Amino acid sequence: MFKRAAKTLYDAVINPPADEELKESWKKSGVSLPVLWLVGKTGAGKSSVIQKLTGYDEVEVGNGFRPCTQTAAVFDYPQQQAILRFLDTKGLGEVGYDPAEDLKLLGKQSHALIVLARVSDNEQSQITQALRAIRKSARHIKPESVLIVHSCLHQVPNDSDRQRAIQSNQQSFEQAWGKPLDYCEIDFTDPADGLAPHDRGIDELRAALADKLPSVQLWLHQQRHDDAESKNFERLQPQVLWYAGTAGLSDAIPLAGLVTVPATQGKMLHSLAQQYDLQWDRRSITEFIGVLGTGFAISYLGSLGGRQLAKLVPALGQTVGSATAATVSFVSTYAIGRAACVYLYKRSVGESIDKADIQAKYKAALKEGGEARKAVLKNGPLKDKRAKNDSKKDAATESNSVVENPNE
Known part of the structure; x- marks a missing residue:
């Protein structure tokens, strides 16, 4: 035998x-891909984050996105045998864009939330409003599943000024959510600009995301090998x-x-x-x-x-x-x-x-x-x-969900 x-x-x-x-x-x-939702104003660096995490260039990222609503798109990584889905909505504050429907619908389909905010931008009311809306409509997203990413550090060269800006924005975001939120700092620049390092904060970002999405932590914890x-x-x-x-x-x-x-x-x-x-x-x-x-x-x-x-x-x-x-x-x-x-x-x-x-x-x-x-x-x-109860309630609209089965 x-x-x-x-x-x-x-x-x-x-x-x-x-x-x-x-x-x-x-x-x-019926298993879904873990979905990482990126929220931020135009120019905060959402595409740059995806490029750095996946290793894809700007063209590959641009071509890899496919629409899931009129104002949102998803990007599966890797595209053939995906283990992670990025969800990107239009930049908050864009002319003619009302994010209310996206915030209500897409929050229910996401497992972790990345909020990007430029350090040099002290007008973050659109983000604080978005955080309040997401907290109400997507109650399965706990504070530990939210990561604030303070970006474009080089735009505020003075260390003291930069830290004050970061703490001010961070305080606003935490007040909007009602709980302390984890954060990290990044500065992704073009090597041609001569600002070194051009991928500042990438290791900290990977480590933070591994805590938010344990199912992909083996990939996110890739180390530099000789x-x-x-x-x-x-x-x-x-x-x-x-x-x-x-x-x-x-x-x-x-x-x-x-x-x-x-x-x-x-x-x-x-x-x-x-x-x-x-x-x-x-x-x-x-x-x-x-x-x-x-x-x-x-x-x-x-x-x-x-x-x-x-x-x-x-x-x-x-x-x-x-x-x-x-x-x-x-x-x-x-x-x-x-x-x-x-x-x-x-x-x-x-x-x-x-x-x-x-x-x-x-x-x-x-x-x-x-x-x-x-x-x-x-x-x-x-x-x-x-989250399970939410998914049952939303069964009627499942065909429009951004959380599709992989490799369809």
Whole structure:
């Protein structure tokens, strides 16, 4: 029986489903992308924030936006296998633009709010009015899900004047919301302007956003790496996260995960191999399992089977079993993807395979993925009961929601 189960899983990894099948499964799950809503006056730097976070240039960001209302647009990142959605509305204070409807509708669809304010602009009444409106219409957005971003620091060169301006605006925003709000300071400039550093505050912004959106903190916590392999993984990490999320969703259903999880992981390994211009075949999977260690396959099969049995226990299995299975599948898929990237990189450049190094990367990714998943389950905005009730009330208008299923 063990051999038959192992063969089924092995075949699922070697011959996984096409991406389209995985996308369809994700659609049916009803899971939404985390939505990051950017609010601010024209010139506050909303597009610059998206450019810095995604690494896309101005043209790519401009072409990537698609309208969701007459005055708002969304930008999915990455565009093929999205893990995050940016929501952008017209600049507050623009002539002829009444933000009332946008603030009422879009607040219900967002999970975190970024408010951008230029340090040199001491007229922020439009933003304070917007904050009051959002607080009333989108009660699921808690103070801890709001980030004030004070931008364009170079426009007030004197340190004392700049800090006074920041504190004045911050106080106004907190009074409007009625609670203390987190904030950070950024100054994104064109390198040609000669203002160094041209990306001041980017690390602080990423760290702050990771707290607001735990489900994408693995991506937001990308660090600067000196070695080529780690830089490659920065580029591939969103893809690995997408597959990890898919595996976690499929394993929440009793018995389904027995095949869908390894199939999803197999598709991920195939896709990663293609990125390195390599074939993922029986030789590859055998060698890769060997690199991870002799106990990996036995542990993997035992863990997968045990999770399915746990989900079949009446009442308990449908809560604890499913939640645990989804978490373990997310974490293990992320760790397998991280280890595979090291393995594939070494093969692609003809370097010797260092088992100890790959195993260390695998274990580190297990820990990293576990911490991120715990944060999602503990703090994730989608868990908010009021948000769930709002979503039921808005079911009639769901087709117009900016929170669509990914990859539609």
